[in-house]
Amino acid sequence: GxxxxxxxIRASSCVQAVxxxxxxxxxxxxxxxxxxxxxxxxEPDYLLEWNGLKVPAAFDCDIFNNGRxxxxxxxxxxxxxxWSMCWSHYAAMKSGMRLERPELPIVDDEYSEQVAVYHSVxxxxxxxxxxxxxxxxxxxTWGSRAIAFLKQRRPELSxxxxxxxxxxxxxxxxxxxxxxxxxxxxxxxxxxxxESIGAWLATVDxxxxxxxxxxxAEDQLLHRLSKEMSRKVYRLIIGTHSPGxxxxxxxxxxxLGWYFIWNVPHQHDTECIQAYLRGRYRQHPPTGASLxxxxxxxxxxxxxxxxxxxxxxxxxxDNPKFVHPRELLSMNDTVLMVGSLLLGS
Numbered sequence: 001g002x003x004x005x006x007x008x009i010r011a012s013s014c015v016q017a018v019x020x021x022x023x024x025x026x027x028x029x030x031x032x033x034x035x036x037x038x039x040x041x042x043e044p045d046y047l048l049e050w051n052g053l054k055v056p057a058a059f060d061c062d063i064f065n066n067g068r069x070x071x072x073x074x075x076x077x078x079x080x081x082x083w084s085m086c087w088s089h090y091a092a093m094k095s096g097m098r099l100e101r102p103e104l105p106i107v108d109d110e111y112s113e114q115v116a117v118y119h120s121v122x123x124x125x126x127x128x129x130x131x132x133x134x135x136x137x138x139x140x141t142w143g144s145r146a147i148a149f150l151k152q153r154r155p156e157l158s159x160x161x162x163x164x165x166x167x168x169x170x171x172x173x174x175x176x177x178x179x180x181x182x183x184x185x186x187x188x189x190x191x192x193x194x195e196s197i198g199a200w201l202a203t204v205d206x207x208x209x210x211x212x213x214x215x216x217a218e219d220q221l222l223h224r225l226s227k228e229m230s231r232k233v234y235r236l237i238i239g240t241h242s243p244g245x246x247x248x249x250x251x252x253x254x255x256l257g258w259y260f261i262w263n264v265p266h267q268h269d270t271e272c273i274q275a276y277l278r279g280r281y282r283q284h285p286p287t288g289a290s291l292x293x294x295x296x297x298x299x300x301x302x303x304x305x306x307x308x309x310x311x312x313x314x315x316x317x318d319n320p321k322f323v324h325p326r327e328l329l330s331m332n333d334t335v336l337m338v339g340s341l342l343l344g345s
């Protein structure tokens with residue numbers, strides 16, 4: 001259901017998370033407190049993310065790419081936690097720092113996804129490898145974040161990481177990130193199709209997590225592979241790219257009986273986001289963000305950590321074959337609830 005102001009987890013004696021949209025603090029989700037934010041050597045050409053992950057700064061930061069975006073998305077203007085990390089790295093460099101550390105993420109539209117990815121690692125069985133696929137990987141964002149976390153918190157686990165990305169330049173970015181961080185991976189530089197993903201699913205006996213961001217192809221793929229996913233996949237994180245697609249995918253998983261961890265419909269007012277969050281970055285000059293207008297116009301969804309502006313929809317669902325309903329992840333959790341998987345069922 002919808003989060004109301006009464007349900008919000010306001011900060012008092014806890015590790016604080018900043019909601020930049022309303023300039024307030026809330027308690028971090030307990031999963032985030034498992035994240036490694038140690039100081040490490042500053043490398044000017046690399047952002048230091050959580051858990052020691054190092055990513056070429058040019059990938060998400062136009063300020064490190066001669067004012068141009070990298071790849072086929074403008075994340076420097078679109079995702080607040082990414083642009084804030086870019087500027088933090090820039091400030092550390094300009095200050096002459098030799099060490100830097102990443103702050104825990106601010107509350108934005110990637111926060112819940114990050115919680116769910118890390119939680120999947122914490123929940124993984126000790127008796128089998130952690131298996132993850134990222135479809136629409138860009139530079140391998142969620143796959144690399146998951147494995148960097150696994151290496152810090154569950155180093156005894158083996159893993160299998162499958163990445164699918166359609167754009168050759170992005171594929172080269174995936175290879176850079178994985179080699180820099182010594183992450184083993186399999187990459188297919190092609191569009192995710194029912195046939196290719198079905199063939200991959202046939203090679204594994206389980207999948208801890210599939211993260212899907214395939215720009216509108218998610219509806220058909222999920223409908224066609226729903227039976228196979230219901231047999232093997234523990235959790236899905238699905239970006240939805242239109243209101244109709246969101247409703248269709250939501251209906252599918254309600255029909256299948258999957259548990260809904262997170263359900264954010266596609267933005268109803270994308271013009272508001274374009275103007276007041278992204279600041280019309282394609283214009284010259286751009287207008288810049290206007291956060292008060294986002295709140296006034298209501299182009300946000302409410303979360304336990306305050307209002308969050310978004311564009312795409314998102315569904316995070318758990319498979320009832322493998323997860324007990326009393327052990328579900330909730331974004332409202334105030335203590336760490338990892339739970340255990342129902343294996344052999």
